[in-house]
Amino acid sequence: MRYHGGDMSREKLIELARTHIHHAENGTVPLADDVVKIPVENYFDPDRWEAEMEKIFSRVPLVLGFSAELKKPGDYKAMEVCGVPLILVRSKDGIVRGFVNMCSHRGAQLVDNGCGRSRSFSCPYHAWVYDLTGDLVAILDDEDFGEVDVSCLGLTPLNVQEHIGIIWGSITPGSELHLSEFLAGYDEYLENHDFGNCEIVGQQTLEGPNWKVAYDGYLDFYHLPILHKDTFGPDYNNKSIFDNWGPHQRVQAPDHRLLDLVGQPEDEWPHTKLVSGVWTIFPHISIASFDAGGHIYMVSQLFPGADPDTSITHQNFLATFTPNEEQKESIAKTMDFLRYVVGEEDYYTGNRIQKTVKTGAKSHFYFGRNEEGGQRFHRWTDALVGADSEEDLLKLYKKGVG
Numbered sequence: 574m575r576y577h578g579g580d581m582s583r584e585k586l587i588e589l590a591r592t593h594i595h596h597a598e599n600g601t602v603p604l605a606d607d608v609v610k611i612p613v614e615n616y617f618d619p620d621r622w623e624a625e626m627e628k629i630f631s632r633v634p635l636v637l638g639f640s641a642e643l644k645k646p647g648d649y650k651a652m653e654v655c656g657v658p659l660i661l662v663r664s665k666d667g668i669v670r671g672f673v674n675m676c677s678h679r680g681a682q683l684v685d686n687g688c689g690r691s692r693s694f695s696c697p698y699h700a701w702v703y704d705l706t707g708d709l710v711a712i713l714d715d716e717d718f719g720e721v722d723v724s725c726l727g728l729t730p731l732n733v734q735e736h737i738g739i740i741w742g743s744i745t746p747g748s749e750l751h752l753s754e755f756l757a758g759y760d761e762y763l764e765n766h767d768f769g770n771c772e773i774v775g776q777q778t779l780e781g782p783n784w785k786v787a788y789d790g791y792l793d794f795y796h797l798p799i800l801h802k803d804t805f806g807p808d809y810n811n812k813s814i815f816d817n818w819g820p821h822q823r824v825q826a827p828d829h830r831l832l833d834l835v836g837q838p839e840d841e842w843p844h845t846k847l848v849s850g851v852w853t854i855f856p857h858i859s860i861a862s863f864d865a866g867g868h869i870y871m872v873s874q875l876f877p878g879a880d881p882d883t884s885i886t887h888q889n890f891l892a893t894f895t896p897n898e899e900q901k902e903s904i905a906k907t908m909d910f911l912r913y914v915v916g917e918e919d920y921y922t923g924n925r926i927q928k929t930v931k932t933g934a935k936s937h938f939y940f941g942r943n944e945e946g947g948q949r950f951h952r953w954t955d956a957l958v959g960a961d962s963e964e965d966l967l968k969l970y971k972k973g974v975g
Contacts, residue, residue, distance in 0.1 A: 582765050586847040587839055589762075589823075593814055594834060597827035602812050605945040610937040613930040615951075616783045622881035624958045625784075629856050630655045631745045632966065633957070634752050636858045636874060637661060637733065638740040641891060642772045643669055647690045648706065651682075654876055657744040658682050659731060660694070664705040669768070671733035671742050672707050677726040694728075703728050736760065738768030749963070754970040757819030765848055766870060767858065768891060774869065774901070775890035775908050779916045782923035784877040784884040790919045791851060791859040791873070792946035794826055800922060802915050816948045819973060820855035820953040822946050840956065853946075855953060865907040866900035868893045873915075882927050886915070949974070 596602055615621050638661050640652050649662040651674055652797035660683065681698035684691075693710070694703045702711035707728035712718055732750050733742035736743045737760050741752055781787045790796070794813035798806040809826055816823045825831075830849060834842050845868050852860040859873040874887040888911065896904060929935075940947045952974040960966045 574612065583847070584763075586765055587763055587842065589816060589825075590831070590834065590842065590847055591826055593825050594831050596814055598835070601955065602827060602943065603944040603945070605764065605948055608942060609940045609948045609951070611940060611951050612937055613935055616786055616927070616930045617881050617955075619881060621782075621958075622877070625954065626655055626734070626877065628958045628960065629954065630877060632748065634734075634741040634742070634743060634750045634755050634857065636739055636854055636872075637671070637742045639771070639773065639872075639889065639891065640735060640738045640740065640769050641670075641771050642688055642740065643740070645690070647692055648688070649684065649691060649694075650688045651684045651685060651686050654744050658686075659742075659744065660684065660728075661740055661742070662705050669733060669735045669740055670705070671731035671740075672728035673746065675729065676701055677709060677728065677849070683728075687908055711872075737764045738766075738771065739763075751967060751970065753969060754820065757821070757970065757973075758852075759818035759821045762818070762823070763852065763854075763860075766852075767893065768870075770894060771870070771891035771893055773889065774892045774896055774904050776917040777888050777889075777908060778919060779886045779912065780878070780891055781875075781884045781886055781916075781920040782927040783881055783952075784875055785877055786923045786926050787884050787886065787920065788853075788857070788859075788950065789947050790923065791853060791875075792822060792824060793810065794824060795941075795944060797826075800918055801914065804910070804918065807908065813943070813946070815949070817949060819970060820950075820957075821853060822855075822949060823850055823852045824946055825850035846896055855950070863907055863911075865892075866903035867896065869904060869907070871911055886920075888912070888915070 590891065603883060635654065642650050643661060643663040646663050647659055651660050655968055660672045660674045661669060663669050676683060676696040676698065678696065678699055678701050681696050683694040683696055700713040701709060704710050709723045709728060729746050731742055731744065731746060732748060733740055734750055734752055736752065737824045741750060743750055781853045795811045797809040798811055812827055814825045814827055834846060845862060848863055857875040861871050863869050863871060870891045872889045872891060874889065876885050878884045890908060956969055956974050960969050
């Protein structure tokens, strides 16, 4: 396994592990102060959903891709996020740029969704051509077309930033990222995953329920031995420890995987153990580790669908090694397994929940003291919906939600 993190980054993980091992040895977990009620209408109400699209997904930094997807100049990735078609591209100067996937002439999308490589972007409608920095460089039959200021007709830029092997961005033109404030120091831990030196070894997409129904599950170990009793559940108890940095959380099980470290010198603790658990990036990312002939990550990108009842999840598989044929087969089997677990267990259950919430039978859901991660997620969701201005947003990043 390749690992390029520094000693200070590793020490931060060891500090967390010491605390978690203490809980595992004593059979304890931190608990929230109270049980919290969440209105069920938050999972289907159209006005609430529109507010979440406007105040959360159109405003906070989103994980749009990975450095591993755009390794060389000319590499691009096109995708649609919350109704916004966009392009990420590594320009000749090595910088990753983002644009709305829309020709300035008559609005045609320049490329289909997916990854590719190109020296420029030519509109499939009327062949207007843009370079990799988004400038308009050619108009078909420009003399017949008439005089226009091409300097004002480039692609509409989106604010994106490449950091710790992740491509962060806003889907709203002109919006500032405020990435450092948003991450609240979490990137000092995420960099231990070394995404900048990983390889993309697989991707697949699943449809699911309301984005919060789906995200609740990523923060929930309480269900593991029950819902997943026929897959990986028997290897887990239902306990969890939550660490948080701003709206972001890491969920860890205080079980035998941690107790295996007891008695070993800390400088020999395996890196795979130190980055275990589920690392979430608010509002839509879950990172989990698996052994597939070597250490791989599944990074789930969860986006709201076209309405409150649906969501789209892109499962991205990143390897810390260059796989051989045997490892490729193992990765493929792991991908099939995780498609089944998430699609046929988690999202199958979530889609059924999406139906029950609209029956009017119950007014609230309950998040127990042992479900602090879900409580915190919903506090942040509510707080962001209530943050009207950019000033309010920055104050929230700084102050948090308690």
